[in-house]
Amino acid sequence: MYKILVSCLSYDNGQSGISDYINHTIEELSKYHLLDVIILKKDVSIFPVKNKNLNFIEVSDKLARPLFSMLWHLFILPFKIKKVYDLIFLPAGNRRLLCHYPIFTITTFHDLSQFHIEQKYDRFRMFYIQRLIPFFLKKVHIAVAVSKATKDDMIKFYKMDEKKIKVAYNGYDKERFNTKPATKTTREILGFDKKYILYVARIEHPGKNHMNLIKAYEMLPEENKEEYNLVCAGGFKERSEEVLIYARNSKDHSRLIFPGFIPDEDMSDLYKKASLFAMPSLYEGFGIPLVEAMACNIPVISSDRGPLPEVGEDAVLFFNPDKPEDIKDKIVLIITNEKLKEELTRKGLEQVKKFNWKKHADKIINIFEEYHEKH
Numbered sequence: 001m002y003k004i005l006v007s008c009l010s011y012d013n014g015q016s017g018i019s020d021y022i023n024h025t026i027e028e029l030s031k032y033h034l035l036d037v038i039i040l041k042k043d044v045s046i047f048p049v050k051n052k053n054l055n056f057i058e059v060s061d062k063l064a065r066p067l068f069s070m071l072w073h074l075f076i077l078p079f080k081i082k083k084v085y086d087l088i089f090l091p092a093g094n095r096r097l098l099c100h101y102p103i104f105t106i107t108t109f110h111d112l113s114q115f116h117i118e119q120k121y122d123r124f125r126m127f128y129i130q131r132l133i134p135f136f137l138k139k140v141h142i143a144v145a146v147s148k149a150t151k152d153d154m155i156k157f158y159k160m161d162e163k164k165i166k167v168a169y170n171g172y173d174k175e176r177f178n179t180k181p182a183t184k185t186t187r188e189i190l191g192f193d194k195k196y197i198l199y200v201a202r203i204e205h206p207g208k209n210h211m212n213l214i215k216a217y218e219m220l221p222e223e224n225k226e227e228y229n230l231v232c233a234g235g236f237k238e239r240s241e242e243v244l245i246y247a248r249n250s251k252d253h254s255r256l257i258f259p260g261f262i263p264d265e266d267m268s269d270l271y272k273k274a275s276l277f278a279m280p281s282l283y284e285g286f287g288i289p290l291v292e293a294m295a296c297n298i299p300v301i302s303s304d305r306g307p308l309p310e311v312g313e314d315a316v317l318f319f320n321p322d323k324p325e326d327i328k329d330k331i332v333l334i335i336t337n338e339k340l341k342e343e344l345t346r347k348g349l350e351q352v353k354k355f356n357w358k359k360h361a362d363k364i365i366n367i368f369e370e371y372h373e374k375h
Contacts, residue, residue: 002086002365003034007077009059009069010092011043015235015261016202017288018110021146022091023048024171025108028361029089030054036085038077040064070128074099074136087368093143094129094285097136104371106364107137108144109165111285112153116306117207134158142367144168146286147307166367169311171357172291186269189259196229196257197331198274198298200267200289201281203232203240203258209280209303209321210243216280216327218252224335225255228275235261271296276334279303280321287311291355294348299341301330311355315347 012019030053041058063069073096081102093107114129143165145151151167154160201208210232217230247256277293279302287308293300302308303321319326334341
């Protein structure tokens with residue numbers, strides 16, 4: 001049993017892929033190890049993992065502000081760390097790092113989508129990502145990339161030493177959606193009983209590419225649109241208003257549904273009752289919703305960018321995310337071809353067996369043990 005210090009200040013109110021990653025890795029690590037978790041006071045009550053091996057170190061909610069959080073991590077936290085820990089674990093290295101690492105440190109790096117998507121963030125944030133992050137990342141003992149594509153990006157854009165990067169795929173928890181009773185039916189969430197095409201991602205423009213998915217939907221034959229609505233579930237983030245304005249002005253606005261962030265306990269039915277899952281993202285570090293959709297026994301079509309082909313393999317039908325017509329063609333192909341639909345769902349259920357949160361957590365511990373055996 002090891003004693004591990006974890007920083008969870010990039011928790012995003014529990015409403016992002018990063019927070020999902022934090023929940024699962026801490027749940028698995030705390031089954032066998034002692035964890036001190038640095039967390040904002042406001043997040044303690046919503047943090048879903050609580051057990052005897054988990055101790056919260058609460059810090060001021062003022063550190064929720066990105067600039068304060070960044071500076072605190074870089075220049076204050078490293079000098080507060082006592083050498084009572086075996087390991088420091090930073091679950092969001094693409095956001096928060098330390099200026100130096102007083103004890104062995106592993107950080108997970110999720111993606112470098114900023115280098116693939118123009119105008120993703122403002123100039124200050126891009127300077128931080130392009131200049132400061134790589135400087136401090138190179139000092140860390142080991143970085144865990146959640147896909148081979150992310151590892152390749154770290155080598156290409158950050159000139160990282162390949163030996164300091166280990167690949168460990170994100171997991172998928174088949175019990176995730178059954179831990180709490182649903183609070184609402186899908187009918188109550190969406191307001192209709194019609195068939196639907198589903199996309200789960202924060203409403204963020206341009207990275208998540210909602211605009212091209214909507215344009216693809218608009219191109220569908222009228223009989224298909226009469227049968228299927230388009231549901232885009234997720235919290236509202238950077239430049240989401242541009243997506244919502246476009247949707248409101250669309251000729252199909254009444255068929256474009258934005259229910260907002262959906263809690264885990266209500267997601268199960270939303271996935272399972274969908275006729276098709278579409279993931280048009282311009283770039284992802286891994287793509288957890290893609291795996292969740294396959295696990296829920298629905299066919300998946302996806303962008304052919306980044307690690308998504310690596311994660312989906314032949315269980316997913318891929319398209320060019322820059323071409324709405326290609327997205328439209330793949331939607332039509334799925335909803336009009338029952339044999340293909342059944343083949344993809346069958347392959348999807350096999351593919352998700354490769355992804356497991358316990359394996360991911362074990363990899364982190366194995367990296368730590370292997371390093372110390374050599375040193």
